[in-house]
Amino acid sequence: MPIVLILFLVTACAPVAWPEPVSLFRPLGGTLALGCLLSLALVRFLLVSSRTLRVIRGPIFVPGALSSYGRVRRRSMTMLMLMFTVGLVPGGWGWTVQNALAPGSAVLPPGAELLVIAPFFAAVVASWLIFYPVEREVHHAPPLVAYLLYQFRQQIALALLPLCLVVGQQSVVRWWPEIVEQSWFQWASTGSVVVFLIVAPWLLRGLLGWRPLPAGPLRDHLMASARRLRLRFSDLMLWPTHGVVANAMVAGLLPRPRYIMMTDRLLHDLPPDELEAVLGHEIGHVRHRHMLLYFAFLGLSFAIMTGLLNMFVRILPADSWLMDALRGLGDWGTLASFAVAAVYILFAFGFISRRCEREADLFGCRAVSCGRPDCQGHTYRDRVPVVTTSTPLCPTAIETFAAALDRVADSNGMSRAKPGWMASWQHSTIEKRVAYLRAIKDNPAIERRFRRRMLAFKVLLFATLIGIVLLLAWTGDLAGGM
Numbered sequence: 001m002p003i004v005l006i007l008f009l010v011t012a013c014a015p016v017a018w019p020e021p022v023s024l025f026r027p028l029g030g031t032l033a034l035g036c037l038l039s040l041a042l043v044r045f046l047l048v049s050s051r052t053l054r055v056i057r058g059p060i061f062v063p064g065a066l067s068s069y070g071r072v073r074r075r076s077m078t079m080l081m082l083m084f085t086v087g088l089v090p091g092g093w094g095w096t097v098q099n100a101l102a103p104g105s106a107v108l109p110p111g112a113e114l115l116v117i118a119p120f121f122a123a124v125v126a127s128w129l130i131f132y133p134v135e136r137e138v139h140h141a142p143p144l145v146a147y148l149l150y151q152f153r154q155q156i157a158l159a160l161l162p163l164c165l166v167v168g169q170q171s172v173v174r175w176w177p178e179i180v181e182q183s184w185f186q187w188a189s190t191g192s193v194v195v196f197l198i199v200a201p202w203l204l205r206g207l208l209g210w211r212p213l214p215a216g217p218l219r220d221h222l223m224a225s226a227r228r229l230r231l232r233f234s235d236l237m238l239w240p241t242h243g244v245v246a247n248a249m250v251a252g253l254l255p256r257p258r259y260i261m262m263t264d265r266l267l268h269d270l271p272p273d274e275l276e277a278v279l280g281h282e283i284g285h286v287r288h289r290h291m292l293l294y295f296a297f298l299g300l301s302f303a304i305m306t307g308l309l310n311m312f313v314r315i316l317p318a319d320s321w322l323m324d325a326l327r328g329l330g331d332w333g334t335l336a337s338f339a340v341a342a343v344y345i346l347f348a349f350g351f352i353s354r355r356c357e358r359e360a361d362l363f364g365c366r367a368v369s370c371g372r373p374d375c376q377g378h379t380y381r382d383r384v385p386v387v388t389t390s391t392p393l394c395p396t397a398i399e400t401f402a403a404a405l406d407r408v409a410d411s412n413g414m415s416r417a418k419p420g421w422m423a424s425w426q427h428s429t430i431e432k433r434v435a436y437l438r439a440i441k442d443n444p445a446i447e448r449r450f451r452r453r454m455l456a457f458k459v460l461l462f463a464t465l466i467g468i469v470l471l472l473a474w475t476g477d478l479a480g481g482m
Contacts (some may be wrong), residue, residue, distance in 0.1 A: 002114045002158040003349070003426070007082050007342045012088060012120070013113035015170045016334045021092025025257050030096030034087030037121040041076075041083045045130045048072045050132050070413055074420060075158060076127050077155065089335060093119070110171035124156070143244050150242060157207040165196055197295065201234070201257040208235040210261055216472045218272065224262065229367055229387050231283045233258040240264055246411035252281040253291055269411045272355065273368060273380075274404035275395070280367020280387075284360035287389055294459070296443040298351060299344065300465040305341050307472030312478065352461075358455055361401065361437065362447060369397035373444060380429045390451065398441045402434045 020026070025033040052069040087093045097116050128151045135141035142150070169189060172179070178426045179185045204210070213219045213236045222236055234256035239247075239261050246266040251259025260282055262275070270278065285291065366387050370378040374392035384391050407417050409430045416430040426435070440447045472478045 004083075004346065005077070005155075006162055007161045007346060008085075010166050011118060011168055011338050011342050012084070012117050013163065013170070014335070014338045015174070016338070018092075018094030018098055019089070019335070022090045022096050025091045028091075030087070031090035033091035034084070034093040034119055036332055037083040037087045038080065038150065041079045042123060042130065044079070045072065045076060045127050049130050049134050054139050056134070066138065071420075073131055073134075077124065077130070080120065081122050084117075084123070087119075088116070092185075107174055108174065111167055113167045113170065121156070132479070139244055140242075146242070149239075150244075153208045154226075154241065154245070158204070161196070161200065161203055165192070177453065192458065197253055199257070201252040201259050204251050205259065206238070206279070208261075210237060210239050210259065212236070213238045213262070213267075218267065218275070221272055222275065222279055225279055225367065226283065227385075228385065229280060229283045231260075231286060233255075233286075234390075235259055235330060237261045240266060243268065244333055246270075246408050248282050250277050250285055250291075253295075257288075265411055266408070266451060268406060270407055273400050276410075277364045277368045277401040277404045279364075281360045281364030281401070283367065284363025285356070288356065288359050290356045290360070293352070293356065294349070295460065295463070300462075300469055301345060301348070302341075303478060304465065304468050304472065305344070307469070307477040309337065310477040311472065311475065314354075325407070329432060346425075353426040354428055355454060355457065358433070358436065358450070361433055362393070362440075362450070363387075363400045364404075365393050365397045365437065366391040367397075368400050369394045393440065393444065393447060395441050398437045398479055405430050405434055415447050 021033065052066065095210055097112070098108060101112050101115070121233055124232070125148070128148060130146060132141060132147055140425055141147045167341065169192075213222070219236060224235070226233065233250075233252070234255075234257045237259045241263045241267050245263050246269055247261045248260070248266055250260050252257070260279065266278065267275065273396070301374070366389075369384055369387075369391060370382045371384045371392045372378075372394050373392065375396045377396055379396070406416070408414075412429065418433075419429060428436075469478070
């Protein structure tokens with residue numbers, strides 16, 4: 001969800017002149033239209049929450065009530081994003097804000113984009129308050145203030161960091177447009193992104209409330225495993241979620257700062273060998289350099305989209321009917337270009353991410369492997385002393401990691417087969433991931449074939465992207481911006 005939310009918020013803060021509301025919404029005005037749309041979603045949440053509370057507190061429990069509530073709860077952010085999008089563009093909210101803050105040809109004040117998306121954040125907080133009574137009854141949620149802080153950290157904080165960077169850059173460009181062409185500003189903008197990526201783990205540690213995993217046998221075991229897997233990092237962190245979420249992640253492009261994070265629920269529910277396999281999965285992202293791959297893909301993709309747009313404008317005759325049609329679209333055409341770029345990044349990134357996650361799954365298996373294809377069970381002492389990206393898998397390791405995936409699904413109340421697109425666009429479903437691993441157990445050649453295809457895929461992907469960038473640079477179409 002964080003990547004989807006970041007794309008959504010950055011698009012909503014796009015530096016465009018928002019079009020006037022369509023006739024359907026014009027009599028209502030942008031504010032009223034947006035309020036009605038968001039209220040419809042909140043009323044839906046309220047009805048589901050109230051019904052679930054009646055079932056929980058009633059004399060007879062109705063099977064399926066909690067699963068229905070869970071589906072609505074997981075999809076609440078998506079529903080609010082859809083309603084806000086309708087209110088923002090055809091509903092006229094973006095146009096209303098811009099005309100109120102900068103009537104005529106006035107320049108928008110710094111940070112004006114934050115006012116555009118403020119109703120969305122207000123609706124998200126309102127949904128947390130609506131769901132809180134059920135969360136308190138079912139999941140033993142903490143006191144309200146702690147619950148709201150946790151929700152903010154879990155759902156919003158990760159998106160705010162890049163959003164503030166984008167809004168700040170747009171505000172500078174808006175008030176001092178002459179500096180955009182200055183080379184020092186272009187280098188400073190690039191440098192600020194690099195610095196942000198480097199220090200992001202420190203920022204995340206403060207925003208998300210991470211703290212070092214307490215000393216004890218479990219920490220010693222996981223730290224020893226990290227050393228055996230040859231990972232250089234700053235610390236192993238605990239993410240307090242009040243026992244709600246079972247998850248793990250790695251943060252950091254460089255060895256310092258770099259953190260491996262595991263939530264309290266994950267540490268509570270998984271036995272040490274499965275935790276070690278999950279740790280191996282996260283370390284697999286580092287060993288396979290997935291973070292560098294992601295950022296390189298995104299950077300090259302944005303450069304290509306900018307260059308292609310410039311090329312299109314350059315080669316299209318100014319008096320052609322197509323150029324006239326594009327001019328007629330006006331702001332709608334600009335918004336469409338942002339939407340197309342966001343959709344491309346979403347689906348292309350998801351395609352790449354799912355393959356990288358499979359690569360990390362295999363490394364998670366290698367982390368607990370003894371290397372013997374005929375293994376019938378082994379202890380910690382029997383594991384491969386030095387794990388590489390080609391360490392042989394063993395049946396016990398595959399079953400250990402598969403069991404960890406199943407347990408994570410249970411801990412999060414997640415469907416193994418149909419968790420919803422938002423929960424599986426970056427990862428395949430748990431069912432598919434486990435089935436793939438067990439297919440490798442029966443036929444090890446599948447894993448070797450995957451390694452060859454993954455290497456070929458990476459080489460072909462970046463050879464193509466770099467080739468297009470060089471071609472656009474040669475034609476001069478990389479100059480300028482979208």
